[in-house]
Structures are given as C-alpha cells and as structure tokens.
Amino acid sequence: MQPTAAIRARGVSKTFGDVIALDEVDLDVPAGQIHGLVGPNGAGKTTLLGVLLGLAVPDGGTLEMLGTPVGRALAVPGGVAGFVEAPGLYPTLTARQNLAALAALRNRADGRPDDVDELLDRVGLHEVAGDPVRGFSLGMRQRLGLAAALLGDPRLLVLDEPANGLDPAGKRQVHRVLTDLADAGATVVLSSHRMDDLAALCDEVTLLSTGRVVFSGPLGKLSAETGDLDHRLVTTDPERARRVVRTVPDLRLLAGRTSLSSGDERELVVRGPEAALDDLVVRLVAAGIAIRELGPVVPPLEAAFLALTGADLATQPADEESAR
Numbered sequence: 001m002q003p004t005a006a007i008r009a010r011g012v013s014k015t016f017g018d019v020i021a022l023d024e025v026d027l028d029v030p031a032g033q034i035h036g037l038v039g040p041n042g043a044g045k046t047t048l049l050g051v052l053l054g055l056a057v058p059d060g061g062t063l064e065m066l067g068t069p070v071g072r073a074l075a076v077p078g079g080v081a082g083f084v085e086a087p088g089l090y091p092t093l094t095a096r097q098n099l100a101a102l103a104a105l106r107n108r109a110d111g112r113p114d115d116v117d118e119l120l121d122r123v124g125l126h127e128v129a130g131d132p133v134r135g136f137s138l139g140m141r142q143r144l145g146l147a148a149a150l151l152g153d154p155r156l157l158v159l160d161e162p163a164n165g166l167d168p169a170g171k172r173q174v175h176r177v178l179t180d181l182a183d184a185g186a187t188v189v190l191s192s193h194r195m196d197d198l199a200a201l202c203d204e205v206t207l208l209s210t211g212r213v214v215f216s217g218p219l220g221k222l223s224a225e226t227g228d229l230d231h232r233l234v235t236t237d238p239e240r241a242r243r244v245v246r247t248v249p250d251l252r253l254l255a256g257r258t259s260l261s262s263g264d265e266r267e268l269v270v271r272g273p274e275a276a277l278d279d280l281v282v283r284l285v286a287a288g289i290a291i292r293e294l295g296p297v298v299p300p301l302e303a304a305f306l307a308l309t310g311a312d313l314a315t316q317p318a319d320e321e322s323a324r
C-alpha cells in the first residue's frame with residue numbers, strides 16, 4: 001500500500017563551507033501529488049533535489065521517503081528515480097541503446113522487463129530512437145532523461161527542470177507524461193523557474209529563498225498572499241482617464257512606468273483593491289472612454305514570487321503621482 005506521505009523532511013540543512021544551501025527545510029509531499037520547487041538562482045532547489053535523490057547527505061534534519069527513513073548513506077529507497085542538473089547519458093549510443101543499457105544496469109523489483117520502445121514513444125522520441133544521443137538537442141536529452149527516470153516504474157520521481165529546453169509541443173508532452181503518472185498514483189517533485197509551467201502542472205509548490213522555505217502550499221494560496229497589484233491601464237483617452245482614476249476611492253495613480261511596462265505614452269499604472277478596479281471600469285465606460293487594456297503589470301504568481309523572495313525592487317513603479 002502507498003504511504004500517504006511520499007516525502008516528509010524536517011529541518012533538513014546542508015552547508016558548503018560558508019554557504020548555507022539548505023536552512024532547516026521542512027517539506028511534505030503527499031503521495032500522488034505533483035509538487036514544484038521554485039526559487040531564485042542559488043535558492044537551494046538543486047541541493048534539495050540532490051538530497052532527495054541520495055546524491056548529497058544533509059548535515060542535519062530527518063528525511064522519510066515512501067515511508068522509509070533515509071539515513072546518512074548516499075542511497076535512496078527503491079521506487080525513487082530522477083535526475084539533477086542534466087540527465088546522464090552515453091553520447092555515442094542511440095536513444096534506444098541508452099535506455100536498454102540503463103535498464104540492464106537496474107534490477108526491477110518486480111522482475112518484469114522494461115518496454116524501452118514504449119517509453120521512447122511516451123516521451124515523443126520514437127522517430128529518433130535509433131539516432132546517437134550526441135546529436136540530440138537539449139530538449140531531446142531532457143525527454144530521454146525523463147524516459148530513463150521512468151525505467152522500473154518509479155513511485156517517486158525527482159526532476160530538475162524537466163521542461164528545460166523544450167518547445168511548446170515537447171513541454172505539453174512532458175506535462176502529459178507527468179500528470180498521467182500522478183493520476184496513476186506516483187508522486188513527482190520537480191524544480192522550475194517558470195511560474196506558468198508550475199501553475200499548469202503542480203498541485204502545490206514550495207518556494208525557497210536563500211535555503212529557507214518562504215512558502216509551501218497550493219498556488220492559489222500563493223497568489224492570494226500578494227497585496228494589491230499594479231495594473232496597466234490603456235484607454236482611448238489617457239488624459240481624461242487620468243482624471244477619472246483620481247475620482248475612484250482607494251485607487252492610486254502611480255507616476256512613471258515600471259521596468260516591465262511597454263513605454264507606451266497612453267499607458268497609466270494604477271494600484272488598488274479589486275473593487276476599486278471594477279469601479280474604475282464602470283466610471284471610464286460611463287465617461288465614454290474605451291478600455292483597451294486593464295491587467296496586472298506582473299502576473300499574480302510572479303508578483304508573489306518576487307515579493308516573497310525580496311526580489312521585487314526592480315518592478316516597483318515610481319512614487320504615487322502628486323495631485324495636479
């Protein structure tokens with residue numbers, strides 16, 4: 001029977017000399033969940049994935065995977081598979097030969113042979129199954145790495161940026177493979193820099209910043225933690241729109257443009273609660289001003305990420321406009 005928790009980490013720490021890569025990290029991943037690890041460069045994602053794959057031993061804390069306590073040895077319980085940084089492959093062998101060689105090295109617990117061609121088909125590499133890996137693109141290597149991780153039907157898959165280098169179709173295919181796995185009861189932990197990928201794929205995310213967990217939970221909860229967002233407003237009449245904005249209670253007109261805005265002179269940036277933005281729309285329409293665009297300058301998930309990791313300075317607009 002599957003344990004209810006695929007991963008239970010408490011106070012996991014790891015230092016490299018003076019660098020604290022993981023600082024008392026707690027992580028709970030229920031079985032059957034797709035869980036994302038996200039955070040700025042150097043936040044500790046790869047280190048944590050390495051600990052989960054038995055490639056690094058933590059300096060402190062406890063870790064349980066698939067119901068089995070993980071000790072101090074560089075080893076993981078059976079049923080755990082994946083890769084960090086980039087999948088290890090033999091460049092002179094074909095994709096099929098790579099998988100066959102890896103399958104031969106691993107003894108499956110159930111003794112059944114792996115269907116290498118079925119795995120290549122699943123990750124969309126059937127057409128290049130006979131080509132040497134040295135000619136593969138980054139995206140093709142990622143897909144082959146995923147196929148290699150699927151050898152032996154793992155119950156817990158740990159993947160470092162599995163969508164790295166994939167085109168939109170490839171990304172969709174990898175997402176499908178991962179969601180099918182989770183639907184069948186397997187657990188997936190993956191890192192990504194892309195909030196939109198995580199939103200499309202993950203049940204929950206853990207946000208790391210300088211080795212510490214600053215958020216863990218559903219993505220909806222993460223975006224709800226952000227305060228009022230800056231919104232870009234483009235209308236047919238910016239001068240009159242500016243005057244209308246000043247009449248709306250709780251709505252602020254921000255001077256200057258954000259570093260992410262378009263530089264369009266017709267654009268205004270406003271900040272306020274949702275009700276104030278609704279009120280603004282009603283007033284603009286009543287004044288005969290057409291709205292061409294009203295939307296967050298930074299998507300809500302990204303804004304939450306920037307706020308929680310202390311990296312939002314670059315996107316802060318200038319001061320509130322003084323009343324004229």
Ligand SMILES: Nc1ncnc2c1ncn2[C@@H]1O[C@H](COP(=O)(O)OP(=O)(O)OP(=O)(O)O)[C@@H](O)[C@H]1O
Pocket residue numbers: 016019020021039040041042043044045046047048
């Ligand atoms: N083998 C190592 N030796 C020394 N320092 C290391 C080692 N591995 C990681 N670090 C340091 O630990 C910290 C966390 O690194 P890690 O690679 O886990 O971050 P990350 O979140 O995966 O970053 P990125 O998004 O850039 O891949 C960084 O400061 C990094 O320089």
